[in-house]
Amino acid sequence: MSRPVTLFTGQWADMGIDELARKAAKWGYDGLELACWGDHCDPDRGAQDAAYARGRHELLAKHGLKCFAISNHLAGQLVCDPNDDARTDAFAPEDCAGDAEKKREWAIETTKNAARTAKNMGLSVVNGFTGSPVWHMLYSFPPLPPSAIDDGFGRFAELWNPILDVFDECGVKFALEVHPTEIAFDLYTAKRALEALNHREAFGFNFDPSHLEWQGMDPVKFIEAFPDRIYHVHMKDCATTLDGVSGILASHLDFGDPRRGWDFRSVGRGDVDFEAIIRALNAIGYDGPLSVEWEDAAMDREHGAEEACQYVKNIDFPKSGRAFDAAFGD
Template sequence: MKTIKGPAIFLAQFIRGEAPFNTLDGLAKWAADKGFVGVQMPSNVGHIFDLDKAAISQIYCDEVAGKLAEHGLVISELSTHLQGQCLAVHPAYESLFDGFAPTHVHGNSAARTQWATEQLKLAAQASRRLKLNASVTFSGALAWPYMYPWPQRPNGLVELAFAELAKRWKPILDIYQENGVDLCYEIHPGEDLHDGLSFERFLDAVGQHERCHMLYDPSHFVLQQLNYLDFIDIYHERIRMFHVKDAEFNPTGKCGVYGGYAPWLERAGRFRSVGDGQVDFTAIFSKLAQYDYSGWAVLEWECCLKDSETGAREGAEFIKRHIIPTAKRAFDDFAASAVDAVALRKLIGIAE
């Protein structure tokens, strides 16, 4: 069995305008001081990580890796969440998602999709140069506004949406195949890939593609009231990444899964700093160890109550406590006995 790597931290929520969060060196020192040994790297903030340069320059990739190594860190994976989101945008969200793309494609959905496509391909090449075996993204969403069927969805709408989603993603997945990198979709409400059934539909649409995998984040399943432990049993062969993020669901007579348009503090379902919510991480880490998950445990910090500095420090400690150093031999093999064919036959009374 393999031991999970970690703790790592997703840097996206921590990049901001002031030091130490405005440079890669500053973020690296901060993360190392908090106790992390890996960073999941956003690829949409050029002054932190230049994706265009990383895709073509081994020298640049080596410089980034060297700068992190000075602080005892490595890159766990590259993230293209926002680029993946921009690959497939429903018209209802055109202006909102333009903010995730460069200004020269604003107001032009075809140009934005093409930009996102090229970004995702660059991330495959950069991952290979960085010697990474997986990258994480969002699927985007064409069918999401029709998730709750009222008025009733027209026949064929969902099928058409997933066929179009697969048409956009299949050539990208082929590039990841060429570069030896798994592409992991974060299963996330707001994306067309938001639960097991929607992932299966997409997987079928891309022909069970060898590089099509998923990032597992139990917090999103708590908010959907999906059984996040059964999910591991069902999909463990496709789980190649893991976000350690907590959540709670406390429905009332006024508010349930949909949240009533309330702010985060007032919703029944809320993201919480790790250890403060309802997720059974002891069971999750045990199941992942059981199924030989060999990737990273990456803290994604989102909480409407706790300070982020405290959440990061506690998160590193929490992950360290939960990683299971896996056994090298069976606990009941106290004699470390070798297989003896003759002895085995005698034990059950079979004559030579």
């Protein structure tokens, strides 16, 4: 049986959920991965109002769609982010603006509520970000003592362990999308994040190959390194376009600028080897959704979302239950 193909709604939060569900069904999706912003899913309300939480399923069911996970990226970012500039003000309520710790307090409670909402929806996974106390120290100049990074991972554990206690109480897992600006942005930092949390089961990963690909890694190696921690999968593509002038750090150029050294692409139109990823997911027994996170600044998003759905359905295939040459043995 093929895995369900869903659409992550984060890039569609400007569109009402009923309208988006209608379009997604027409495009061929099996479900939506609901973002916890816009009118798609309110984690604070869903934590307190079981009828609202169930109603998310009922709304999608009208269009023949299901929900397998919700995503709490924006609030999660503020848990560990320094929160010391205006960029993060947009992620939190207006009365938190300019107050780093007020944003953090709101983010922690909202992330806990995402777990409670997932429980009320009968879901087992919440995707999201963690933020990072040390991302701004990525390039070690001024010189940085190793203890500063150790302290950063300790701070991550200090902030996230109480959140994960609520996830455990709810029987829900948190799946970090390994991503620049998060505590884990590659394979080594992912290992370190798990170690900081003593490998507690509530914490795993939302595998997104695009963020690994443009950094120069083989995304399949990530699946092989964490076979029991792939709790959800994003299908997103990217392409590196280094030409001897552009750089991998993207030169402070906006997405979509042709001068960038890399950019996101519609699924199947970039550098990611999705067939190798499907084979690796089959090898670890992953049978959850393949969720399209559609981002391509040079393509109409509705055209891209429909095309991406069909691409993912075509590239997916179930694992064989027998060796192809078994028939020769009898």
